[in-house]
Amino acid sequence: MTGRVPALRRGTNLARIAGFNEAVIIDAIRRSKGGLSRVELTELTSLSAQTISNICRRMIEAGLIVEGERVVTGVGKPRTLLSLNPAGQYAVGVHLDPLVMTFVVLDFTGSVVAHSQQPTPTAASPDEVMDDVRETLEDLIASTGIDDAAIAGIGFASPGPIDTQAGVILDPPHLPGWRNVPLRDHLRETTDLPVLLDKDVIAAAVGERWAGATMGYANSVFVYLSTGVGVGITIDDTVVRGFSSNAGDIGHLVVDPDGPLCECGLHGCMGASLSPAAFVAAAVDAGVLPASTLRAGSDPARLDKAFDRLVGRADAGDVAALEVIRMSAVRLAKAVDTLANLVDTEVVAFGGPTWTRLSGHYLRLVPDMVAGHLVRGALGPLRVRGTALGEDVVAIGAACLVLDRAFSPHAASFALSG
Ligand SMILES: [Zn+2]
Numbered sequence: 001m002t003g004r005v006p007a008l009r010r011g012t013n014l015a016r017i018a019g020f021n022e023a024v025i026i027d028a029i030r031r032s033k034g035g036l037s038r039v040e041l042t043e044l045t046s047l048s049a050q051t052i053s054n055i056c057r058r059m060i061e062a063g064l065i066v067e068g069e070r071v072v073t074g075v076g077k078p079r080t081l082l083s084l085n086p087a088g089q090y091a092v093g094v095h096l097d098p099l100v101m102t103f104v105v106l107d108f109t110g111s112v113v114a115h116s117q118q119p120t121p122t123a124a125s126p127d128e129v130m131d132d133v134r135e136t137l138e139d140l141i142a143s144t145g146i147d148d149a150a151i152a153g154i155g156f157a158s159p160g161p162i163d164t165q166a167g168v169i170l171d172p173p174h175l176p177g178w179r180n181v182p183l184r185d186h187l188r189e190t191t192d193l194p195v196l197l198d199k200d201v202i203a204a205a206v207g208e209r210w211a212g213a214t215m216g217y218a219n220s221v222f223v224y225l226s227t228g229v230g231v232g233i234t235i236d237d238t239v240v241r242g243f244s245s246n247a248g249d250i251g252h253l254v255v256d257p258d259g260p261l262c263e264c265g266l267h268g269c270m271g272a273s274l275s276p277a278a279f280v281a282a283a284v285d286a287g288v289l290p291a292s293t294l295r296a297g298s299d300p301a302r303l304d305k306a307f308d309r310l311v312g313r314a315d316a317g318d319v320a321a322l323e324v325i326r327m328s329a330v331r332l333a334k335a336v337d338t339l340a341n342l343v344d345t346e347v348v349a350f351g352g353p354t355w356t357r358l359s360g361h362y363l364r365l366v367p368d369m370v371a372g373h374l375v376r377g378a379l380g381p382l383r384v385r386g387t388a389l390g391e392d393v394v395a396i397g398a399a400c401l402v403l404d405r406a407f408s409p410h411a412a413s414f415a416l417s418g
Pocket residue numbers: 251252262263264265266269272
């Protein structure tokens with residue numbers, strides 16, 4: 001068993017809040033949307049009526065669940081529906097992105113109750129950024145009036161590579177200056193709250209499973225399209241973290257041998273082909289944007305503006321701009337083919353700033369492009385969908401990591417919690 005335990009489980013300082021049976025009940029109620037009666041819980045969980053009754057009483061006393069209306073369903077006594085108390089627990093999520101930092105507070109049902117966003121300072125040292133993060137968190141939590149005791153913890157999502165066991169951000173390629181930053185311990189000491197550090201795409205995949213586009217699917221792939229690309233893979237109801245908890249680095253998968261040159265020396269890597277810089281270069285080649293646009297170089301903010309101009313032209317029906325988008329969809333579909341065939345997934349969901357811009361085009365183009373290449377094609381089409389959590393998917397996912405860790409009935413975390 002020990003060899004299969006993900007590093008996160010060993011490196012975490014976040015204690016489980018619910019016992020296994022409590023977590024099973026919370027999970028069933030959370031998935032039910034409208035609430036469940038004790039009788040329905042007994043049927044769903046196979047726990048005895050007495051056990052359900054005892055656990056529910058304790059959780060009502062603890063403020064985690066609440067009794068709602070009494071409903072009559074056929075013969076017998078009216079049943080009282082139990083639902084999660086939104087104020088029962090809260091979790092904080094932070095997404096560190098090369099361009100912006102996003103902060104959210106989620107209630108126990110996964111709804112966002114507070115949100116803030118600010119540019120990631122480019123010139124500041126990691127120490128200064130972490131001080132900024134702490135101040136923003138304090139202000140945000142204070143603005144909600146939530147007592148610290150009701151906050152289960154802070155989930156922090158960073159680009160990889162990271163060392164989840166040590167809680168250290170190693171040296172993400174798009175975060176110059178961030179090298180061996182002991183983020184988790186620093187934040188824990190300065191905020192006095194439990195902190196989990198995880199990779200951005202893994203946080204996003206957990207968030208979509210908790211409250212988003214892949215909820216209810218045992219096998220799913222989440223593709224994050226931003227300055228870089230990454231995937232969060234779920235197999236048999238478990239988000240795959242891998243040996244070092246850095247799974248999902250798909251940036252160097254070649255999706256077009258004639259595509260743009262990547263820093264790794266190959267042509268047409270997925271990351272290099274779907275970066276904002278690649279879109280802008282293709283738009284200049286196609287005459288959609290003037291050659292002077294390339295003076296933006298690698299400056300992310302200026303590239304972003306140029307990318308927006310390309311999307312604006314495509315949205316307005318410009319044929320050349322639409323062709324640039326179509327070519328990028330071919331490359332994206334190639335990556336989706338490979339992923340879907342490799343892990344035999346039911347659904348692929350997309351998110352990230354590039355997806356936000358292009359979702360209308362990609363939802364129209366990608367499903368048909370993928371259809372012909374699926375090995376299991378006869379079993380029905382692959383479901384292709386956009387994030388249900390919007391632009392804040394990674395920050396929300398980071399907070400969901402905390403709720404997932406504290407309240408989900410995962411065998412691996414229980415094996416270690418004792
Ligand atoms: Zn490459």
